[in-house]
Amino acid sequence: MANLFTRFAGIESPNPFWLASAPPTDKAYNVERAFEAGWGGVVWKTLGEDPAAVNVSSRYSAIYDATGQVTGFNNIELITDRSLEINLREIEAVKKNWPDRALVVSLMVPCEEESWKTIVKLVEQTGADGLELNFGCPHGMPERGMGAAVGQVPEFVEMVTRWCKTYSRLPVIVKLTPNITDIRFSARAAHAGGADAVSLINTINSITGIDLDQMVARPIVDGKSTHGGYCGPAVKPIALNMVSEIARDPQTQGLPISGIGGISTWRDVAEFIALGAGSVQVCTAAMVHGFRIVTEMQDGLSRWMDSKGYQTLEDFRGLAVPNTTDWKYLNMNYKIVASIDQESCIGCGRCYISCEDTSHQAISLTSKADGTNQFDIIEAECVGCNLCQITCPVNDCITMVRRDTEKPYMNWLNDPRNPHGEAR
Amino acid sequence: MSLQPPVTLVSPPQDIDACFSDIHPPLTARQAHLESARCLYCYDAPCIKACPSDINIPSFIQQIHSDNLQGAAQTIYSSNILGGSCARVCPTEILCEQACVRNKEAECAPVLIGLLQRYATDHAEFTGHPFDREPESGKRVAVVGAGPAGLSCAHRLAMKGHQVEIFEASEKAGGLNEYGIARYKMTDDFAACEVEFVMGIGGITLHTGQALGRDLSLAELQSKFDAVFLAIGLQRTRQLGLENELATGVQNAVDYIRVLRQAADLNGLNIPQRAVVIGAGNTAVDIACQLRRLGCEEVTLAYRRGTESMSATDHEQQIARDHQVRIKTWCRPEVITLDDHGSVAAIHLRRTEMQGDALVDLPHCDILPCDAIFKAVGQTLDMPDDEQLELLRLDAGKLAVDTKFHTGLDRVFAGGDCTAVGEDLTVEAVQQGKLAAESIHQLLTTQA
Numbered sequence A: 001m002a003n004l005f006t007r008f009a010g011i012e013s014p015n016p017f018w019l020a021s022a023p024p025t026d027k028a029y030n031v032e033r034a035f036e037a038g039w040g041g042v043v044w045k046t047l048g049e050d051p052a053a054v055n056v057s058s059r060y061s062a063i064y065d066a067t068g069q070v071t072g073f074n075n076i077e078l079i080t081d082r083s084l085e086i087n088l089r090e091i092e093a094v095k096k097n098w099p100d101r102a103l104v105v106s107l108m109v110p111c112e113e114e115s116w117k118t119i120v121k122l123v124e125q126t127g128a129d130g131l132e133l134n135f136g137c138p139h140g141m142p143e144r145g146m147g148a149a150v151g152q153v154p155e156f157v158e159m160v161t162r163w164c165k166t167y168s169r170l171p172v173i174v175k176l177t178p179n180i181t182d183i184r185f186s187a188r189a190a191h192a193g194g195a196d197a198v199s200l201i202n203t204i205n206s207i208t209g210i211d212l213d214q215m216v217a218r219p220i221v222d223g224k225s226t227h228g229g230y231c232g233p234a235v236k237p238i239a240l241n242m243v244s245e246i247a248r249d250p251q252t253q254g255l256p257i258s259g260i261g262g263i264s265t266w267r268d269v270a271e272f273i274a275l276g277a278g279s280v281q282v283c284t285a286a287m288v289h290g291f292r293i294v295t296e297m298q299d300g301l302s303r304w305m306d307s308k309g310y311q312t313l314e315d316f317r318g319l320a321v322p323n324t325t326d327w328k329y330l331n332m333n334y335k336i337v338a339s340i341d342q343e344s345c346i347g348c349g350r351c352y353i354s355c356e357d358t359s360h361q362a363i364s365l366t367s368k369a370d371g372t373n374q375f376d377i378i379e380a381e382c383v384g385c386n387l388c389q390i391t392c393p394v395n396d397c398i399t400m401v402r403r404d405t406e407k408p409y410m411n412w413l414n415d416p417r418n419p420h421g422e423a424r
Numbered sequence B: 001m002s003l004q005p006p007v008t009l010v011s012p013p014q015d016i017d018a019c020f021s022d023i024h025p026p027l028t029a030r031q032a033h034l035e036s037a038r039c040l041y042c043y044d045a046p047c048i049k050a051c052p053s054d055i056n057i058p059s060f061i062q063q064i065h066s067d068n069l070q071g072a073a074q075t076i077y078s079s080n081i082l083g084g085s086c087a088r089v090c091p092t093e094i095l096c097e098q099a100c101v102r103n104k105e106a107e108c109a110p111v112l113i114g115l116l117q118r119y120a121t122d123h124a125e126f127t128g129h130p131f132d133r134e135p136e137s138g139k140r141v142a143v144v145g146a147g148p149a150g151l152s153c154a155h156r157l158a159m160k161g162h163q164v165e166i167f168e169a170s171e172k173a174g175g176l177n178e179y180g181i182a183r184y185k186m187t188d189d190f191a192a193c194e195v196e197f198v199m200g201i202g203g204i205t206l207h208t209g210q211a212l213g214r215d216l217s218l219a220e221l222q223s224k225f226d227a228v229f230l231a232i233g234l235q236r237t238r239q240l241g242l243e244n245e246l247a248t249g250v251q252n253a254v255d256y257i258r259v260l261r262q263a264a265d266l267n268g269l270n271i272p273q274r275a276v277v278i279g280a281g282n283t284a285v286d287i288a289c290q291l292r293r294l295g296c297e298e299v300t301l302a303y304r305r306g307t308e309s310m311s312a313t314d315h316e317q318q319i320a321r322d323h324q325v326r327i328k329t330w331c332r333p334e335v336i337t338l339d340d341h342g343s344v345a346a347i348h349l350r351r352t353e354m355q356g357d358a359l360v361d362l363p364h365c366d367i368l369p370c371d372a373i374f375k376a377v378g379q380t381l382d383m384p385d386d387e388q389l390e391l392l393r394l395d396a397g398k399l400a401v402d403t404k405f406h407t408g409l410d411r412v413f414a415g416g417d418c419t420a421v422g423e424d425l426t427v428e429a430v431q432q433g434k435l436a437a438e439s440i441h442q443l444l445t446t447q448a
């Protein structure tokens, strides 16, 4: 069996599955249950200065897929609503009970050196393994000058990171907010401030939907609502992109990344690691399914690694990074076309109408004698966009096959059609 | 998802009525949501082509999925105003669901179109009738027969602004929906409610107890109305041609079903102990299953050929087996014997087989003791006694019509079971009524 042991920014854990700082890691009771279920580590629910935050009633809302599964999750909760003292005592006790698990403590205090200095010292005394600086919370906290309000200003990120590195010997992970235009600026700032790692993404500003009877967004608090933070499977593509941007950025080369956002299955975990993540964090999947979901993640990842001959996570970590490049380096001479396997085609016509209405009119419809239709690709018109393959409900019915153009690799910079290119 | 419920057969002193609940229970909201998600929203969808009434199936299922039940029902009704009863009685396994592309995938299970159609029509709420009438045309049309064909035609004509009068021989409107469909398919007073719903459009007057050939003549209708639509169904049961066929205990399946459908108290019914049903169609299956539900201990369905030739669909045959009906193939009724009181005592079934293209008798004969024999060997046209009607052309014993449902007689149209067109199914009758109405409307509006 593959070895899932993880060493991330100097923090060790038996597997890369950590619970993200959120309700699943709110208190000793939850965290103990999570460790019992097999989670390799937790980032404790974000601590703040006393008096503790106070939450409203009605806090979550969601987006569902056609079968009713949660695909996107939204919350308007704040950081911990329990006192600092209670949290610190529990952290200490839990770490004593579970010395082999990673226990990182998430922090968010006002943007003042004294505040950070005080809290990092207190956390250090608990025996925790590391600090995560929450610069990401998109609601409630920014109004108080914390969370995303800090994360959106690179100078603040760098400054606070430096304070923490100055006053604590613990590894510092900076949790980034996705509510910015270019994630690399925040990552570079964290790096410059001495961060041992970054983690991302925190939640994305969101409104999941409107109650059309009450004319108010969800979740509804006495007839009113507010934007929340979006997470769950729907945010994974955004998270993966941001992880790849940091992994590819020469200025943050080698900076450990803890991948977060929409992770629900072993495959998601493998994808984040392939893009360079050294550990992963999960929140929504645990909130929707309970802690036991780690069993299937762990089993699936190990089996997949075995099937590929990967013995440790390092064996495949970052392998997809070099293949993630800028558009301008893609091969303009590469050509694929759609191909329909008539044997498995069920004749639903989805490929036809999508290509006909919105793409390149590259699929023909022929009515057959028995009243059913046959669909064929008109290769000369097909641009290889994948749309038909995406809309086809039958697995592997439409495949994209390579056509040899007998031309060598040529990117846009060398393309004679590029008015600003080097070929000019 | 498997939605086939276990069949409940009566075991005294259990209440018989409980055994006549829906054979396919309606979907719950959750089931409807999940099932509607399975529809692929096909382009040029095969299911639409397989629905005799051309319902835009992907569209109404999409509407169900997006919580627009009223829109879904309207989509259904705009093609088939009896969409509610069709959802209950259509043999979907040979119609829409048979064509669903989901049959072909690894899952091999069609979208449950019939049950979704029922979900939409059961739960949609309208204030008033879903369709508005066009301005009064001043034209009047007589519809003879208030079965599915007549009702569908009347509704479409009323919608087009014409005044319609329906003449119906029976006490109640609805045709076989009211008197013929199995009680476990059409529960409660659904048929009557549906008639009321159809009539809700306005512009339709219903005269019950008025039979063409008895109370009115076609010539009269032709003179009083701008057009006539005949939708009189098939009122005569084919006979076996055996001696003792009129003895006590030998009856037409449809007559018994008629009583069964109208019975307020099923316990008052005359229920045989051992019954033999002759026939191989859906009527045969229906009577057999209903007898079992009523508590008849032994029901045998006898057919002269093999199961593959039975006109009852595989699905219907399975339903019969689920009711522990014995299906005895390759045998033909030969002799009915009576007891001392002149009531049926047994039936002799002659074994048969195919020799080449011919069905031939074998030496062996089985004798089945029984106290009831039900004839379900098909319905035929019972031409009302009317001079004008004698002028109508026939095709295979039924009214001949052209593609516009015109009979050839001046301004006289026909549709439904009584014509030679299509299969004898509720949905076919609805479609023919609707198309005939369009033809009549065309005639009335192009006339000077």
Ligand SMILES: Cc1cc2nc3c(=O)[nH]c(=O)nc-3n(C[C@H](O)[C@H](O)[C@H](O)COP(=O)(O)OP(=O)(O)OC[C@H]3O[C@@H](n4cnc5c(N)ncnc54)[C@H](O)[C@@H]3O)c2cc1C
Pocket (backbone or CB within 6 Å): B089, B090, B091, B144, B145, B146, B147, B148, B149, B150, B167, B168, B169, B170, B173, B174, B175, B176, B177, B180, B181, B182, B185, B210, B211, B212, B213, B231, B232, B233, B234, B235, B254, B257, B282, B283, B286, B379, B384, B415, B416, B417, B418, B423, B424, B425, B426, B427, B429
């Ligand atoms: C026992 C049985 C079970 C069936 N089960 C199914 C099923 O499960 N699914 C399915 O799709 N189909 C089923 N069918 C077939 C279906 O019921 C018919 O195809 C459908 O009802 C035909 O409609 P229609 O309007 O043409 O005729 P009908 O429904 O027969 O209506 C004809 C109407 O005309 C009236 N009428 C007749 N003569 C006169 C006259 N001279 N003057 C005035 N009025 C007259 C009759 O009283 C009746 O109301 C079944 C049929 C039978 C017999």
Ligand SMILES: Cc1cc2nc3c(=O)[nH]c(=O)nc-3n(C[C@H](O)[C@H](O)[C@H](O)COP(=O)(O)O)c2cc1C
Pocket (backbone or CB within 6 Å): A020, A021, A022, A023, A045, A046, A073, A074, A075, A077, A078, A079, A080, A106, A134, A136, A137, A175, A201, A202, A203, A230, A231, A232, A233, A235, A260, A261, A262, A263, A281, A282, A283, A284, A285
């Ligand atoms: C209800 C809720 C509360 C959260 N609270 C915090 C928090 O206190 N601190 C923090 O850093 N992130 C918080 N998050 C964000 C998560 O840690 C995580 O970054 C995000 O949910 C994305 O991961 P996911 O898609 O697996 O849920 C919260 C998320 C949720 C759903």
Ligand code: SF4
Pocket (backbone or CB within 6 Å): none
């Ligand atoms: S999950 Fe339901 S029961 Fe539990 S606290 Fe939330 S609202 Fe209450």
Ligand code: SF4
Pocket (backbone or CB within 6 Å): A340, A344, A345, A346, A347, A348, A349, A350, A351, A352, A375, A388, A391, A392, A393, A394, A397, A398
């Ligand atoms: S989408 Fe797929 S299954 Fe449907 S018609 Fe096209 S190739 Fe066939």
Ligand code: SF4
Pocket (backbone or CB within 6 Å): A348, B038, B039, B040, B041, B042, B045, B046, B047, B048, B057, B058, B061, B099, B100, B101, B102, B111, B113
């Ligand atoms: S064929 Fe099946 S999947 Fe396609 S539109 Fe019809 S019901 Fe939906």
